Amino acid sequence: MGGLVGLERTTVPLIGSHTFGLTKALTNLAAGALTARFRRKQLLVTGWLIGVPVPFALAWAPSWGWIVAANVLPGLNQGLTWSMTVNMKIDLVGPARRGPATGLNEAAGYTSVGATALISGCLATACGLRPVPELIGAVFVAAGLGLALVVRYTAAHVALELARHTEPLPGTGSxxxxxxxxxxxxxxxxxxxxxxxxxxxxxxxxxxxxxxxxxxxxxxxxxxxxxxxxxxxxxxxxxxxxxxxxxxxxxxxxxxxxxxxxxxxxxxxxxxxxxxxxxxxxxxxxxxxxxxxxxxxxxxxxxxxxxxxxxxxxxxxxxxxxxxxxxxxxxxxxxxxxxxxxxxxxxxxxxxxxxxxxxxxxxxxxxxxxxxx
Known part of the structure; x- marks a missing residue:
């Protein structure tokens, strides 16, 4: 996930980055609501499927308008995939170990952002802005989708936590x-x-x-x-x-x-x-x-x-x-x-x-x- 974000930080113009950020923020908001209808793994896989066209769109987009539009896709991808990994890690570790789980998740993601930005910048210097730097994103998408397909569901962990949770839903329960x-x-x-x-x-x-x-x-x-x-x-x-x-x-x-x-x-x-x-x-x-x-x-x-x-x-x-x-x-x-x-x-x-x-x-x-x- 972090690699795909780092890819656009170096070679995509600022207007595209702002489009990405706004889309990601809105998708973060929607992702929580979607967990009421779909399992976390299903949303994780969907997020990576949405990300499949991203490196190719950035590499061969014919105009800046296409690049701005292409940044909607990584925004949707990140909003779903990063939200689900946070939720799934919290599901897995339970209340006692949330700090280390979230710390490792954020550290892995943001370290990859920086490392990929550096690599793509070096590739852009050596090979030009497009298409070589963007195509390393295909590796990230393939790896992310492959891992998402084999990761296990966490619904049983949520059910166990709910069974042990003694406090009722406050307010209306909505x-x-x-x-x-x-x-x-x-x-x-x-x-x-x-x-x-x-x-x-x-x-x-x-x-x-x-x-x-x-x-x-x-x-x-x-x-x-x-x-x-x-x-x-x-x-x-x-x-x-x-x-x-x-x-x-x-x-x-x-x-x-x-x-x-x-x-x-x-x-x-x-x-x-x-x-x-x-x-x-x-x-x-x-x-x-x-x-x-x-x-x-x-x-x-x-x-x-x-x-x-x-x-x-x-x-x-x-x-x-x-x-x-x-x-x-x-x-x-x-x-x-x-x-x-x-x-x-x-x-x-x-x-x-x-x-x-x-x-x-x-x-x-x-x-x-x-x-x-």
């Missing part, structure tokens, strides 16, 4: 999409706290992708130095989710979420406070943002799973992932508007304030339900 969306987005305090933190966390990713290269080149750094800064952030974020996933099971979800948001806010502060030494400022801010994101990511997914009734979990996760992925596109838009109106420094200050406020809201709204090991 498991529909609209009710789950309202509950996860606002009515349930803990789910609301996790959703807003996920939105702001990904908003930071979209904002830094647009603002940091401009900020640091404006203060004298070259392309290589900016590339180092931009590379550190996702590397620490990806690899860091493996230990932080385990940590979420040991000390709980809420401490990691709140700490991670404040560490990210500190990263933005460092970016401005040390600008007289721009390389140091960039490296330290990237480290803080990467560590902060690694703390937050698996803990938020585990927290959503803790607070959602097993019968509603797929819908709750779909709603959370919708808000989280909308944050990425929103970050790019907000960064552009603020930078145009008030300048780069003001944009970074706003990001720091917004992230700190999100941490305070998470501290106020999220309650800890996981029993620390």
């Amino acid at each position: 498991t529909g999409l609209s009710a789950a969306f309202a509950r996860t987005s606002w009515h349930d305090r803990s789910l609301r706290g996790a959703s807003q933190a996920g939105l702001v966390n990904n908003l930071n990713d979209g904002l830094t992708r647009g603002v940091f290269p401009l900020l640091f080149t404006e203060h004298g750094l070259g392309i290589a130095a900016v590339g180092l800064i931009k590379g550190l952030y996702p590397i620490l974020w990806c690899i860091g989710q493996i230990p932080t996933g385990h940590l979420a099971d040991r000390i709980g979800r809420k401490p990691l979420v709140v700490t991670g948001m404040f560490v990210q806010a500190g990263g933005f502060v460092l970016a401005l406070a040390l600008l007289d030494r721009p390389l140091l400022a960039g490296v330290l801010s990237a480290v803080a943002l990467g560590i902060g994101t690694a703390l937050v990511h698996p803990a938020l997914i585990a927290s959503i799973s803790d607070h959602a009734h097993p019968a509603r979990r797929a819908n709750a996760l779909g709603t959370y992932r919708f808000w989280r992925d909308i944050g990425y596109a929103g970050g790019a838009v907000i960064a552009g508007l603020l930078a145009d109106a008030f300048g780069l420094d003001a944009t970074v200050i706003t990001a720091a304030a917004l992230t700190a406020a999100s941490g305070l809201l998470a501290a106020r709204w999220i309650t800890e339900r996981h029993r620390a090991a």
Whole structure:
């Protein structure tokens, strides 16, 4: 899954990427509702079947319009496949080991995003933008579809968890999409706290992708130095989710979420406070943002799973992932508007304030339900 995302990050224009992000966010939302009618494995296989034309469409699309349209397919593919792998892993490990399962899943996916972006960039340099870089996606699609066909169903694990779950469905008991969306987005305090933190966390990713290269080149750094800064952030974020996933099971979800948001806010502060030494400022801010994101990511997914009734979990996760992925596109838009109106420094200050406020809201709204090991 991560490989297919990384494929389009290097060689597809930004307008196509935004189409992909919006489609993925909406499909995340729909995927939870679809689990009421279809099994997780069926949706996983369907997602990979939708992805089959993607590398070929990107490789030989005759116009930019086709490329934009082609990015709808990977958005549908990722929304279904990534949502189902998260749900299936949570089904399999049960309540006691959600942190490590989600940490490993996210680390594997996002590490593959970065690695494939690097490989496709090298291929584009050597062989041109099309069709060679895109065709490595055929390998990812074949592997993903093959694995999806042999993976086992997880319905029995869900049934066992439901049988052991002593709490009745709260409220009206509705498991529909609209009710789950309202509950996860606002009515349930803990789910609301996790959703807003996920939105702001990904908003930071979209904002830094647009603002940091401009900020640091404006203060004298070259392309290589900016590339180092931009590379550190996702590397620490990806690899860091493996230990932080385990940590979420040991000390709980809420401490990691709140700490991670404040560490990210500190990263933005460092970016401005040390600008007289721009390389140091960039490296330290990237480290803080990467560590902060690694703390937050698996803990938020585990927290959503803790607070959602097993019968509603797929819908709750779909709603959370919708808000989280909308944050990425929103970050790019907000960064552009603020930078145009008030300048780069003001944009970074706003990001720091917004992230700190999100941490305070998470501290106020999220309650800890996981029993620390």
